[in-house]
Amino acid sequence: MIDTKPAAPNALPTPYLLFLGDVTETGFAKTAFALRDWAPDSCTGEYVLPGGKVSTGLQPMTPAQAASQGARSLLIGVASPGGIIPASWYPALFDALDAGLDIVNGLHTKLSSVPKLHSAAQDHGRRLIELRRPPEGIPSGTGTRRGGKRLLTVGTDCAIGKKYTALSLAQAMSRRGMLVDFRATGQTGIMIAGSGIPVDAVVSDFISGAAETLSPDAPDEHWDVIEGQGTLVHPAFAAVSMGLLHGSQPDVFVICHEPGRKHLVGYPDFPTPTIEEIIDLTVRLGRYTNPAIRCAGVAMNTSALSEDAAYRLLAAESNRLGLAVADPVRGGQAFESLVSACISD
Amino acid sequence: MIDTKPAAPNALPTPYLLFLGDVTETGFAKTAFALRDWAPDSCTGEYVLPGGKVSTGLQPMTPAQAASQGARSLLIGVASPGGIIPASWYPALFDALDAGLDIVNGLHTKLSSVPKLHSAAQDHGRRLIELRRPPEGIPSGTGTRRGGKRLLTVGTDCAIGKKYTALSLAQAMSRRGMLVDFRATGQTGIMIAGSGIPVDAVVSDFISGAAETLSPDAPDEHWDVIEGQGTLVHPAFAAVSMGLLHGSQPDVFVICHEPGRKHLVGYPDFPTPTIEEIIDLTVRLGRYTNPAIRCAGVAMNTSALSEDAAYRLLAAESNRLGLAVADPVRGGQAFESLVSACISD
Numbered sequence: 001m002i003d004t005k006p007a008a009p010n011a012l013p014t015p016y017l018l019f020l021g022d023v024t025e026t027g028f029a030k031t032a033f034a035l036r037d038w039a040p041d042s043c044t045g046e047y048v049l050p051g052g053k054v055s056t057g058l059q060p061m062t063p064a065q066a067a068s069q070g071a072r073s074l075l076i077g078v079a080s081p082g083g084i085i086p087a088s089w090y091p092a093l094f095d096a097l098d099a100g101l102d103i104v105n106g107l108h109t110k111l112s113s114v115p116k117l118h119s120a121a122q123d124h125g126r127r128l129i130e131l132r133r134p135p136e137g138i139p140s141g142t143g144t145r146r147g148g149k150r151l152l153t154v155g156t157d158c159a160i161g162k163k164y165t166a167l168s169l170a171q172a173m174s175r176r177g178m179l180v181d182f183r184a185t186g187q188t189g190i191m192i193a194g195s196g197i198p199v200d201a202v203v204s205d206f207i208s209g210a211a212e213t214l215s216p217d218a219p220d221e222h223w224d225v226i227e228g229q230g231t232l233v234h235p236a237f238a239a240v241s242m243g244l245l246h247g248s249q250p251d252v253f254v255i256c257h258e259p260g261r262k263h264l265v266g267y268p269d270f271p272t273p274t275i276e277e278i279i280d281l282t283v284r285l286g287r288y289t290n291p292a293i294r295c296a297g298v299a300m301n302t303s304a305l306s307e308d309a310a311y312r313l314l315a316a317e318s319n320r321l322g323l324a325v326a327d328p329v330r331g332g333q334a335f336e337s338l339v340s341a342c343i344s345d
Numbered sequence: 346m347i348d349t350k351p352a353a354p355n356a357l358p359t360p361y362l363l364f365l366g367d368v369t370e371t372g373f374a375k376t377a378f379a380l381r382d383w384a385p386d387s388c389t390g391e392y393v394l395p396g397g398k399v400s401t402g403l404q405p406m407t408p409a410q411a412a413s414q415g416a417r418s419l420l421i422g423v424a425s426p427g428g429i430i431p432a433s434w435y436p437a438l439f440d441a442l443d444a445g446l447d448i449v450n451g452l453h454t455k456l457s458s459v460p461k462l463h464s465a466a467q468d469h470g471r472r473l474i475e476l477r478r479p480p481e482g483i484p485s486g487t488g489t490r491r492g493g494k495r496l497l498t499v500g501t502d503c504a505i506g507k508k509y510t511a512l513s514l515a516q517a518m519s520r521r522g523m524l525v526d527f528r529a530t531g532q533t534g535i536m537i538a539g540s541g542i543p544v545d546a547v548v549s550d551f552i553s554g555a556a557e558t559l560s561p562d563a564p565d566e567h568w569d570v571i572e573g574q575g576t577l578v579h580p581a582f583a584a585v586s587m588g589l590l591h592g593s594q595p596d597v598f599v600i601c602h603e604p605g606r607k608h609l610v611g612y613p614d615f616p617t618p619t620i621e622e623i624i625d626l627t628v629r630l631g632r633y634t635n636p637a638i639r640c641a642g643v644a645m646n647t648s649a650l651s652e653d654a655a656y657r658l659l660a661a662e663s664n665r666l667g668l669a670v671a672d673p674v675r676g677g678q679a680f681e682s683l684v685s686a687c688i689s690d
Contacts, residue, residue, distance in 0.1 A: 235488025
C-alpha cells in the first residue's frame with residue numbers, strides 16, 4: 001500500500017466521490033481510472049449523471065450517500081470537451097456542497113466559472129480546491145542536501161509513463177517492506193497521493209524550491225519516489241524538468257521511454273532523444289545538487305508489442321545499455337530486477 | 346539610441362518621475378541609477394523625500410511638476426530596508442495619483458499593501474503597475490524557428506553583468522546602424538526598455554513561451570539582444586535559465602563572468618562554474634531550439650582590478666579561450682572586437 005501521508009501543504013480531503021459527469025468517451029476519464037487503479041482506498045464510489053456512458057466500476061452513489069459513507073469531497077475525475085465545466089454538471093456540484101463535501105477540481109477551468117458556487121461553498125463552510133492553482137509560500141531552492149534517498153522518473157518525452165513508473169516502483173518498494181513515499185508533481189498524481197505540488201503551476205523562480213519542499217528531509221533509510229515532468233530536451237517544458245531535477249536531488253533516476261516514438265508528442269519537428277542522451281544530460285545536470293546521481297535503469301512502454309516481442313526487446317535493450325530494463329505494466333522478473341537496481345547501492 | 350518600442354504587452358507609461366523615497370544608502374537605489382544611465386530620455390526627473398540622502402543628479406521635482414512636464418508615471422526606483430513600502434512614502438504615492446501619474450512598482454511588496462491606494466487609483470482613473478506580477482496570456486513554447494537574429498547574455502552566476510552587457514551590446518550595435526532591440530527579462534531591464542516580461546514571475550510551464558513572446562518573429566537583419574537570467578548550474582534558478590535559453594533560440598551568446606568569484610552569490614556551497622563549462626552547457630542545451638548556436642565571446646567584470654591588470658587579464662583570457670573577451674564597462678577596442686564577434690557569422 002502506498003503511503004499517502006501528506007507531504008506538502010496541499011493535503012486533499014480524502015476519500016473522494018469520483019464525479020464522472022456525463023462524459024461518453026473513456027478518454028475523458030483517465031483521471032478517474034487512475035484513481036480507481038492506484039488509490040482505491042481513497043475512493044468511496046462514483047457519481048455518473050444521466051447520459052454519462054463511462055464508469056469506473058466503483059459503487060455508484062449520490063453525494064449524500066457518499067457523505068454518509070465518510071466521503072469528504074467530490075472529485076472531478078473527468079475532462080470535458082472544450083475544457084469548460086458544462087452547465088449540466090452544475091446541480092451535482094451544488095448537491096455535493098449541500099451534502100457536506102468539498103469539491104476537488106483539476107481542470108484548467110476554475111470552479112469560479114460556475115455562477116454562485118463560491119458563495120454556496122462559503123454558506124456551507126466547504127472548500128473549493130483548485131489543483132491547478134499555484135501553491136502559496138513556496139521558497140526558493142537552497143541546494144542543501146537533505147537526509148533520506150530519492151528516486152526520480154525522467155522521460156524522453158511527456159506522456160510517457162513517468163507517473164505510472166513512479167507509482168509502480170513505490171508500490172513495489174513498499175511491498176518489500178521499505179519506508180517509501182510517492183511524491184506527486186501533477187494533478188492526477190496529487191489526487192492519487194492525496195497531496196503534492198503541481199510543479200507546472202509554480203512560478204519559475206520557485207520550481208527547485210517546490211521540488212525541495214515536496215521531498216523534505218527524511219530518515220536515511222526512507223525513499224522518496226518522485227513523479228518526473230517533461231523532458232530535458234523539450235522546447236516548451238524543459239525548464240520544469242530542470243528545476244524538478246535540481247530540487248529533487250535524486251540519488252537514482254529511472255528513464256521512461258517508448259520505443260518507436262519518433263518525435264515529441266505535439267512537436268513533430270522535435271525528434272525524441274535517445275535513452276543515452278537523456279541519461280547523459282540527467283547525470284550531467286543532476287550532479288550539481290547530488291554528485292552521486294546514477295541511472296538505475298529504464299522503464300519501457302511496450303504496449304504496442306506482443307508479449308514475446310516485448311520481452312525480447314527488454315532483454316536486448318538491457319544488454320545494449322548494461323542496465324535493468326523493464327515494462328512496469330508487464331511486471332515480472334524484469335521489473336523486480338529494475339526495483340532491485342534502484343534500491344541497491 | 347536603444348529602440349524602446351514595446352516588444353510585449355507589458356508596455357510601461359514613460360517617461361517616469363523617479364521616486365527615491367527617503368533612502369540613505371546608494372545600494373538601495375540601483376534601479377534609479379540604472380534608469381538614469383540607460384534610459385535618460387525615459388526620466389523626467391527625480392523625487393526625493395526629506396531625509397533621503399541619495400540622488401541620481403536628475404532634476405528634482407514633485408509629482409505635479411513632473412506631470413506638467415509630460416511624465417506619465419511615478420516609478421519606485423529604490424528598494425527599502427525590509428522590502429516593505431514604508432508609511433513615510435505613502436503621501437508621495439497619493440500625490441502621484443492626484444497629479445495624474447500612474448505608479449510603477451518593482452518591489453516584491455505590492456502596492457495593495459498601501460491602505461486605500463487602490464481605490465484612490467480607481468477614483469483618479471490611474472494604473473498601479475506591478476512589475477513582479479506574472480503577465481497574463483503567455484502561451485506555451487512551440488520551438489518554432491523565428492525570423493531575425495538573437496543574442497542572449499548567459500552567466501556563470503546571478504548578479505554578474507548580464508543586463509549591463511546586453512544593454513551595452515545593443516547600444517553598440519545600434520551605434521553601428523543596425524536594427525536592434527534590447528529585450529528585458531528582469532524588473533530593472535523592463536523599466537529601462539519600457540517593456541518586457543519578468544520571466545522569473547512566469548509559471549514554469551510557460552517560461553519558454555514567454556521567451557518566445559519576448560523576441561517575436563522579425564526581419565532577417567534584425568537583432569534581439571536578450572537579457573539573460575540566472576545560470577544553468579544554479580540550484581535555485583537554473584530552470585529560468587533553461588527556459589529562457591530554449592525560448593530565445595539564440596544564434597549567438599556571450600558569457601558574463603567575474604574573475605575571482607569563487608562561489609555562487611548567496612550559495613557558499615556551490616562553486617562558480619568555469620567559463621568553458623557554461624559555454625559547453627549552453628551550446629549543448631541551446632542546440633535543441635537552434636542548432637546554429639555559438640559563443641561569440643566573454644564579457645568580464647574587471648572592476649576589482651587596476652586598468653593594467655584588467656587589460657592583461659582580458660588579453661590572456663582571449664588567448665586562452667580563443668574568443669573575444671572584453672569588459673563592457675571599460676569599453677575600448679576589446680569591446681568593439683566583442684561586438685564584431687557577435688554580429689559576424
